[in-house]
Amino acid sequence: MELVCPAGSLPALKAAVDNGADAVYIGFKDDTNARHFSGLNFNDRKAQKALDYARDRGAKIFVAINTYAQPKGWARWQRAVDLAAELSVDAVIIADLGLLNYAAQRYPQLPLHLSVQGSCTSAEGLKFYHSELGIRRAVLPRVLSLDQVKMVAEQSPVDLEVFGFGSLCIMAEGRCHLSSYVTDQSPNNSGVCSPAKDVRWTQTEEHLESRLNNVVIDRYQAEETAGYPTLCKGRFAVEETIFHALEEPVSLNTLDLIPDLYAAGIKAIKLEGRQRSPAYVAQVVSVWRSALDSFANNPEKFSSKAEWMQRLAKVSEGSQTTLGAYHRPWQ
Amino acid sequence: MIKLNPCQHILLPTVKGLAKSCPFPLQKKIAMLFLVPVFEEARLDGDLDFLRDRRIGLAISDIDYQATLRLENGHLALAKSTASEAPTDAIIRGNLSAFIQLANRSEDPDSLFFQRRLCIEGDTDLALEVKNLIDAVDLDELPKWLKQTLSLTQLVDKQFA
Numbered sequence A: 001m002e003l004v005c006p007a008g009s010l011p012a013l014k015a016a017v018d019n020g021a022d023a024v025y026i027g028f029k030d031d032t033n034a035r036h037f038s039g040l041n042f043n044d045r046k047a048q049k050a051l052d053y054a055r056d057r058g059a060k061i062f063v064a065i066n067t068y069a070q071p072k073g074w075a076r077w078q079r080a081v082d083l084a085a086e087l088s089v090d091a092v093i094i095a096d097l098g099l100l101n102y103a104a105q106r107y108p109q110l111p112l113h114l115s116v117q118g119s120c121t122s123a124e125g126l127k128f129y130h131s132e133l134g135i136r137r138a139v140l141p142r143v144l145s146l147d148q149v150k151m152v153a154e155q156s157p158v159d160l161e162v163f164g165f166g167s168l169c170i171m172a173e174g175r176c177h178l179s180s181y182v183t184d185q186s187p188n189n190s191g192v193c194s195p196a197k198d199v200r201w202t203q204t205e206e207h208l209e210s211r212l213n214n215v216v217i218d219r220y221q222a223e224e225t226a227g228y229p230t231l232c233k234g235r236f237a238v239e240e241t242i243f244h245a246l247e248e249p250v251s252l253n254t255l256d257l258i259p260d261l262y263a264a265g266i267k268a269i270k271l272e273g274r275q276r277s278p279a280y281v282a283q284v285v286s287v288w289r290s291a292l293d294s295f296a297n298n299p300e301k302f303s304s305k306a307e308w309m310q311r312l313a314k315v316s317e318g319s320q321t322t323l324g325a326y327h328r329p330w331q
Numbered sequence B: 001m002i003k004l005n006p007c008q009h010i011l012l013p014t015v016k017g018l019a020k021s022c023p024f025p026l027q028k029k030i031a032m033l034f035l036v037p038v039f040e041e042a043r044l045d046g047d048l049d050f051l052r053d054r055r056i057g058l059a060i061s062d063i064d065y066q067a068t069l070r071l072e073n074g075h076l077a078l079a080k081s082t083a084s085e086a087p088t089d090a091i092i093r094g095n096l097s098a099f100i101q102l103a104n105r106s107e108d109p110d111s112l113f114f115q116r117r118l119c120i121e122g123d124t125d126l127a128l129e130v131k132n133l134i135d136a137v138d139l140d141e142l143p144k145w146l147k148q149t150l151s152l153t154q155l156v157d158k159q160f161a
């Protein structure tokens, strides 16, 4: 299985490649990608450098252009596809139908991957994207159980990529309205679910408080680990009990499922975290590389090592990990 | 609480004493020696522009030191942190160990933040931009003497492990 790793900067890209990434996905420096954070991502010159570095070492580069194009900025999304094609990257990761169509018509040679933001969870959907737009791969949303992944994989006309590690997102990606509700911005349109300009952290005598557009998301006691200030991971009062009403701050980790995913015919594992540092990328990629290599060398005897799990927990939200939806027997 | 080992018992007060007794103009000169080459590529790419008219504070709690950074003629420079100066727009706060681990990339800033070893006050967007700016510094492009200095911090880092 191919290991697809995130990079939000050139040093992160180098960390990914040096630690054994087969492919690295990057975004350009604007709102055409779903990690549009200040100071992050690649301008033309850096993208070229990234490509050279990766190619020299036998790694691929994918470019994520995975937000939904807006009428006002359509030229910007077109330009992003043009630039990716000019650089002759190994694939572009797109969610928007119109943009997929533009890329398919204009650059028939450019490999297209359907982004997780496209939120395609059925083989029928994949057949449509394949026959009409010629996508070669799709990234499955993190909401499917392992059995559902197997079912989709059995009939999928294209290669499938699934999430292996990263901040847990509990929505059918591409259909989350939580952040729009609080901040008027969404991952699909603005590339972020807790826009930094709306985030405030305040330390008081008793606790550390996070607010998103002035809505209290959480209050952490002195010894508690903190999380990202996203609405889905906040604590709220429901019938007088205050708790993580939607989800706890936690990261998804599917190291244990490598044999199952392989058996299901999954072609690639995606690690999340383009907003994270080179140190994070180095740590997560090296653990996953060791795990995939150990599985390839001896598939029957594979089991995840405690040391790997510890290293991943250390960089996880809330310092804990979960199998997420993959292990929902009722689903 | 992180337990202090014998080395830190000596290190922290020494660094604290040095920081306290070093006059501001000298601090500024020393800072410039590092800041200019480290952020030169970012400056040329226009990646420092967001700092125009902004002030960012780095507060190192355990040695009771705060550095304020701002742009001066397009370059990142140390500014006075005294009360008579303009307030900072954002502060990144943590212990010396956290900052050392940040500088030599042995720890991920978000993880330090989850573990509550780093915190952000004020304008989160600005602090995040600074974090991303630091993350984007390509250590391979730095002059040799700087790389060597950074590898020295790795030795110090081990004292905090």
Ligand code: SF4
Pocket (backbone or CB within 6 Å): A168, A169, A170, A171, A176, A177, A178, A179, A187, A193, A230, A231, A232, A233
């Ligand atoms: S707010 Fe939460 S559930 Fe919604 S997209 Fe962001 S991470 Fe996912």
